[in-house]
Every structure is written in structure tokens, then in C-alpha cells.
Amino acid sequence: MPHTVIFFHAHPDDEALLTSGTMAKLAAQGHRVVLVVATAGEAGLSSEEFRTDGQLGDRRVDELQRSADALGVSRLEVLGYADSGLFRPTEPPPPGRLPRLVDAGVDEAAGRLAEILVAEHASVLTSYDANGGYGHPDHLAVHRIGAAAARLAGTPVVLEATVPRDRLFAAARAVNRMLPVSRRVNLAPWSVAYSASADITHCIHVRGQAAQRRASMRAHVSQATGSGPRTLGVFTRIPPPLFGWAFGREWYRQPGVSVPPRRFGSVFDTL
Numbered sequence: 001m002p003h004t005v006i007f008f009h010a011h012p013d014d015e016a017l018l019t020s021g022t023m024a025k026l027a028a029q030g031h032r033v034v035l036v037v038a039t040a041g042e043a044g045l046s047s048e049e050f051r052t053d054g055q056l057g058d059r060r061v062d063e064l065q066r067s068a069d070a071l072g073v074s075r076l077e078v079l080g081y082a083d084s085g086l087f088r089p090t091e092p093p094p095p096g097r098l099p100r101l102v103d104a105g106v107d108e109a110a111g112r113l114a115e116i117l118v119a120e121h122a123s124v125l126t127s128y129d130a131n132g133g134y135g136h137p138d139h140l141a142v143h144r145i146g147a148a149a150a151r152l153a154g155t156p157v158v159l160e161a162t163v164p165r166d167r168l169f170a171a172a173r174a175v176n177r178m179l180p181v182s183r184r185v186n187l188a189p190w191s192v193a194y195s196a197s198a199d200i201t202h203c204i205h206v207r208g209q210a211a212q213r214r215a216s217m218r219a220h221v222s223q224a225t226g227s228g229p230r231t232l233g234v235f236t237r238i239p240p241p242l243f244g245w246a247f248g249r250e251w252y253r254q255p256g257v258s259v260p261p262r263r264f265g266s267v268f269d270t271l
Helices: 014-018 020-028 056-071 106-119 137-153 165-177 188-192 207-219 231-236 240-246
Strands: 004-009 032-039 075-081 124-128 157-162 202-205 249-253
Touching (some): 004 014, 004 020, 014 056, 014 207, 020 056, 020 202, 020 207, 032 056, 075 106, 124 137
Parallel strands (some): 032 075
């Protein structure tokens, strides 16, 4: 039976890193995949060539569309909140514009997302875990907004996209060892990121979707550039056999569900 699954993300490229394999797999199985992104990611880090004209947000939305096309997404919605920034908070937008995501009222933002959930008769909503992945303020907001929207819409299943910390470190160390020192990723911030393995309820095998995952990552050209090694840029340069191994699984946490029965279950096990 076909279902509709709505993937809720904070910025363009988040879908590529966390849920692209699941999205491509579901689309290939005949399910309806809807991608909702809260911001255009205009505060994202990138090289000057993408920033000088002040159109980074527009470019990132174009990249998002290319990623969505590669994954088989049926509907793409960008809610239009301002990107809150990571290392330096952004300035609040002028009057008449939507606020930064961190300043948006949870009830208001959840109401907008709930309207899409209801209109799409969504069976599943994915958002982020309580740590907001690596702690970006907008990711924390997505966790709160997603949970509230699912309650408003009566969406039966909420899955929090995450990564088991131990596997993250193992994969990152393996990749780092293959790179020159100047291009290695700093792993320190990941020590408190994402979720403990014991809390993971769903492990989705997506090695068969490696080509789509790689295409999704490569669509976000602006986020693979900039000063120092960029995570997305490093990932897209991984040789195909190793890429399939490193990105062959995606993980979710379903609140209120015990771990062992769902560890390798389908997204739809609990429907």
C-alpha cells in the first residue's frame, strides 16, 4: 500500500546528508515523498563566488530542487523562515518578512507544517532528534516544530533522523585517515552530537541508493566550497566503493518505541 512520507529539514543539503537514501528508496517503491525545508540556508558557509551578490539563498533553493529531482521527490516546499546561522547568529530580517527559525513561534510554524501533513494525508513525518544532530539552532527548532506539528495533524509516526555516535566516529576516522592533514574534518564537536546507539530504533539499508545519495550531495555545490575542508565536499570525493560502505545505512529514532524490535525494521512497521 503506498504511503506519503514527509521529510522535514532545516536547510538545503540537510536532506542529502541525513535522509536521501531513505527518500530515494521510498520513491522507488512507489511511495509519495514530500520534502519540506524550513529555510533557504542563506547563512550557510560557502566561498565568496557564491556570496558576493547576496543571492546565496536563491542558489541553495535551486540546488535543493536538483537534489529533490535526483531523489524522486514528488513535492518540495520551502517555508521561508530566515536562516538563524550557526557560528554567528544572523540579524533579524526586516519587518514584513518571516522571522529567523529560532525566533519563530513553535505553534505558528507547527501549524504551517501541520497543514501540509493533513493535506498530504501523511503516514510518517521525519524531523531531528532532541540534540538537533550536531546542535545547530535551526535543527533544534526543527525537532520542536516537527513534534508539535505531528501532534496537531495526528500523524501516526514520527521518526527523528539521526546518526549513532559510535558509527559516526568510526566512519569519520576511516575517511580522515585517507585524507591529507589539511583536509581532515575536526571530529571534536561530534562527541556530543546525534544519538546514542542504544536509542536508535530504525536502521534503513540504503546501499542500493548510493548513486542517488551521491547525486543529492553533489547538487549542493555551494556547500562543498569555502575556507578549510567542508564536510560535504569531502564526502562527494569519496571513491564509489567506499562511499557505498560509508553511506549504506540511515538511522532514525522513534520516540516511545523500544529498540530491539525496530532495529532493522521498515519505516512502516508501526503503522
